[in-house]
Amino acid sequence: MSSLLLKSAKILDSESPYHLKTKDIFIEHGVITKIEDKLEKADRIISFEDLHVSGGFFDSSVSFGEPGFEERETLSNGVVTARKSGFTSFLLNPNLNPITDTNSSVKFLQQQIDKQLIDIKPLGALTKGFDGKNLAELYDMQMAGAVGFYDFKTPVADANLFKIALQYVKAFDGLVFSYPQDKSIAGKAQVNEDELTTYIGLKGMPNLAEELQIARDLYILDYTGGRLHIPNVSTKASVQLIKKAKARGLKVTCSVALPHLFFTSEKLETFDSKYKIFPPLRTREDLKALKKAVRDGIIDMLTCDHEPMDEEHKALEFENASYGSIGLESAFSVVNTLFGVEKASALLSKPKTKFGLETSKIEVNQRADLSLFNPNSKYTFQKQHIFSKSKNSIFLGESLTGKVFGSIYNDSFYEN
Template identity: 50%
Template sequence: MTTLIKSATIIDSSSPYHNQKKDILIIDGKINKIENSISEKKDYQIVAQENLHVSCGWFDTSVSFGEPGYEERETIKNGLNVAAKSGFTAVAVNANSNPVIDNKSAVEFLINKANGFATKLYPIAALTKGSKGVEMAELYDMQQSGAIAFGDYNKPIANDNLMKIALLYAQNFNGLVLSFPKNNSIAGEGIANEGINSTKLGLKGNPALAEHLQIASHLFLLEYTGGKLHIPTISTAKSAKLIKDAKKKGLQVTCSVSAHHLVLTDDELHGFDSNFKTNPPLRTALDIKALQKAVKTGVIDIITSDHNPIDVEHKKVEFSQAKNGTIGLESAFGAINSVLALDHFIESITSKPRAVFGLEPISIAEGKIADISLFNPEKQYTFTKEHAISTSKNSAFFNKKMKGKAYGIFSNKQLILNS
């Protein structure tokens, strides 16, 4: 199959064609030619879209699919289809299934289940058995089977000695350890950011301090042990400052922020809509401003959707009883592109996450494998349930104005377009 992408503006700082409008000819999954104009032939698959832009394939480093065990939330098949139509050529899938992905067989199950899809699935295996935070899982075996990192999704490691041992042990095979930024002793049963809104609404507060203590503690451990530590989905200004200072010390620490923590504040909670119940909780406008700045300055390495489908039985209930989480693949680009420059978004979802998680760099150049996201950065619309193609419909971005629409991807010799 030969595919011709017409009149596409290339956004790829590693490419000689950066910011140039070109035709791209793809033959058997490889970029054959990049020229100002390439003639069409009858058997070509043509891609021509309004204000078409392309970049290296987007990589989302925090995605949850229900399978195995919670297929009513999202299957791997549908989840990868959602990712492809949302512009993502790769996703790192969290271990929060049932059973938890905490052994080599479970890792291999995910990889085999995702075989042949346009979007590549990379497992993040559990750091501890059953994600219970008690006993370290078989990290090396899981890495050999294809796991790219180790973390208990949305569950902090309370045992500092366990984290110390994990950081030491993972160095033997250059493993990446994740530390969810929450101190449960301080957070308690808090379900909203501790502050004015939680007080007004009578919701139990989860203070920013709970995040700061956990980050500070594990940065001290990292300084002691060495190794590589990734802190997913930070949510406060102070967290960004702690990580900035650690990087200045030369520590190998990286971090991510979710799309909703860059855009939405805890003011959204006034309607008690459980789609806004997330972990970490939505914070303040001051936090958002600081997090956006941290992305621009490189303190925050990665932007993620933190896509977490929750079925209606566990979401459309009283706010205090609802499970945490929002879907985010479909809305990530439109939300982030509304508040950050396009180059910042692209860098934080292409080259940087691939570097952090140890994947090969990619670029848009002749002779390279075609791993490409297709999008329109200027398309403005309101995100509604019709735009959500996930099985679960728990989006914090419903009825929010968006700027930027993904058209789809070309990856693994397949063209997938968002109809």
């Protein structure tokens, strides 16, 4: 497809001179060549009711299943799911089989990705096979294209190893991810420790399990220097620890998963395994603190924490069910429902700069990297809205506002 024309699109991009203006946008060979009040001709004209457009959505934590767990999700279907959901770029977690912990495994993923259709950046494992004992091929993986190092949802218990990792990657400006959980405190608990979960008889983990690990990591970061990303923060005190670290000038960023901004542990009263996620759903006080931290910019980014799980492992009694929820398809609607369209579009499109990734403005002579949506459409999220192979969405049955029409990346348009 050589040319596309978006008709009457309200532009949401604070860095663009057309921010909050409604314009026609002409795209030729993957580049925005005209933005005017009225344009007429193109190979394909795209027109939707109440069309809004922002920079392409980005997510810092997406899991697929290929290679190794194709029954959960394949790379090709995952790309279609992301594009139809408005995402043009994301970080791909290394929790595959084999785990992405070598130069060759990063190169393999890069070879499978059609860079004309989507911008996927692999994360490499921090330790070999997530063993927490031996550092993986960090430098070699970064040279192959990995943008950070993360033992997916597996905390690094060895403080000295964590220190060495931060010191080592400084030489090539590498980024270490550290999952915030102290396993010795968390034990085998599966839910938050609070009054409700104690009442219904589920073994709970205290907030301390998260906060102790974050405090340790930040103390070590202060000693070593370097760059640290803390994914999936979920408690009020975690936010305060990170706020103080940023005030001291430490190079630390963090994310929060969307379910922790939308649900509390009160949902567990039903024992429905769709609410079994990691970290667990917290209290209303934590949720309010997390939302405030997003508005204040202490939390740098949101993640849908897309983690497909096949029905065989998810549709079980709560104690035996696997953790995880998909989230790409519902992400914009959830963020728009929570924060409104201007904030939502910024939260979903801007954070890629935190990882040093290229962004495009909605401006003439810029590469086309766009998400298309109607922020006012109301609906109930159901299985018919899911494109993933797996259907394990925590948001099934929720009333949401905002419908994604699709995305444009280079000269390809994926329509929802």
